[in-house]
Amino acid sequence: MNIGGLKHIAEQIVSPQKGILAADESSPTIKKRFEAVGVEPTEETRRRYREVLFTTEGIERYISGVILYDETLRQNAADGTPFAKLLWNRGILPGIKVDKGAKPLALQPGNKVTEGLDGLRDRLAEYKELGARFAKWRAVIDIDEHNVPSACAISANAHALARYAALCQEIDLVPIVEPEVLMDGAHGIERCEVVTSQVLERVFVELDAHGVLFEGVLLKPNMVLPGKKCPQQASVPEVAEATVRCMRRFVPAAVPGIVFLSGGQSPRDATQHLNAMNAMAEYPWQLSFSYGRALQEPVLSTWRGREENVAAAQRAFHKRCQLNGLAREGIYSAAMETA
Ligand code: 13P
Numbered sequence: 001m002n003i004g005g006l007k008h009i010a011e012q013i014v015s016p017q018k019g020i021l022a023a024d025e026s027s028p029t030i031k032k033r034f035e036a037v038g039v040e041p042t043e044e045t046r047r048r049y050r051e052v053l054f055t056t057e058g059i060e061r062y063i064s065g066v067i068l069y070d071e072t073l074r075q076n077a078a079d080g081t082p083f084a085k086l087l088w089n090r091g092i093l094p095g096i097k098v099d100k101g102a103k104p105l106a107l108q109p110g111n112k113v114t115e116g117l118d119g120l121r122d123r124l125a126e127y128k129e130l131g132a133r134f135a136k137w138r139a140v141i142d143i144d145e146h147n148v149p150s151a152c153a154i155s156a157n158a159h160a161l162a163r164y165a166a167l168c169q170e171i172d173l174v175p176i177v178e179p180e181v182l183m184d185g186a187h188g189i190e191r192c193e194v195v196t197s198q199v200l201e202r203v204f205v206e207l208d209a210h211g212v213l214f215e216g217v218l219l220k221p222n223m224v225l226p227g228k229k230c231p232q233q234a235s236v237p238e239v240a241e242a243t244v245r246c247m248r249r250f251v252p253a254a255v256p257g258i259v260f261l262s263g264g265q266s267p268r269d270a271t272q273h274l275n276a277m278n279a280m281a282e283y284p285w286q287l288s289f290s291y292g293r294a295l296q297e298p299v300l301s302t303w304r305g306r307e308e309n310v311a312a313a314q315r316a317f318h319k320r321c322q323l324n325g326l327a328r329e330g331i332y333s334a335a336m337e338t339a
Contacts (some may be wrong), residue, residue: 006216
């Protein structure tokens with residue numbers, strides 16, 4: 001393990017004004033997103049869509065890394081340049097989703113565990129050859145009104161995240177550790193804070209037990225939010241305060257950055273929440289973004305698979321990147337949305 005190299009990559013990803021574009025939707029997930037805007041999901045439409053994102057002028061000012069899916073890491077731009085090289089040439093680090101998805105956890109009704117550890121060492125070696133410098137593994141934690149998540153599910157997911165992170169660091173890839181507590185359901189913000197706290201506490205115990213270097217990981221958590229179906233929604237300051245309290249209690253200061261997922265928040269909400277946290281105080285870690293939907297929604301709904309919409313879709317993408325870059329510094333304002 002090259003300690004200096006891992007720290008350098010992690011710090012580069014969370015450098016000022018910058019964050020991550022999560023463009024690692026699996027083929028079944030991107031199919032859903034495409035069908036919502038009337039695009040036929042083929043290998044070529046997926047390739048073209050990712051090319052529209054990656055060739056948007058000026059995004060390198062706000063985007064330091066892009067998480068890719070296996071298929072995308074093997075695809076090229078129209079001129080034959082591999083996507084990984086195209087990103088490298090723009091000063092953007094390619095990353096790769098390496099988990100194989102969340103499956104039902106045996107004997108734990110309603111709970112899931114993420115699979116993909118078997119053969120991971122060999123897959124990581126190939127991904128590094130192909131140009132990746134960081135990886136992502138997503139654990140999914142659901143909340144219901146009864147006993148979900150169980151302590152067993154939290155522990156199994158934390159253990160898998162730690163085994164994944166250790167395998168990444170062994171080969172000098174920075175692991176993005178993503179324990180996502182879902183915002184589906186009717187629970188209140190207090191329940192989300194309790195569950196997120198339990199999950200983060202367990203994750204760092206397991207990372208430590210597996211010898212993972214905290215200075216060479218990035219944490220990708222959910223923000224602390226009420227469930228989408230909860231009648232009592234929270235204000236921007238409430239979300240920011242609960243999220244920061246939770247991170248301060250459970251994320252070691254040695255971790256260079258926390259890169260939040262958007263998790264189904266609107267693009268505007270995700271930007272406002274990140275901005276409020278960064279405007280409130282100074283922290284031991286950088287607070288940044290690793291958004292999928294919150295960066296891509298306006299791009300997809302503008303593009304709709306049509307070449308004549310590419311320029312407008314790229315403008316919409318650049319704007320979202322820029323606004324989140326400003327939110328990184330706590331200097332975004334809602335008026336900028338319409339400017
Ligand atoms: P969202 O920002 O859409 O939640 O996606 C982030 C991600 O990478 C999920 O694994």
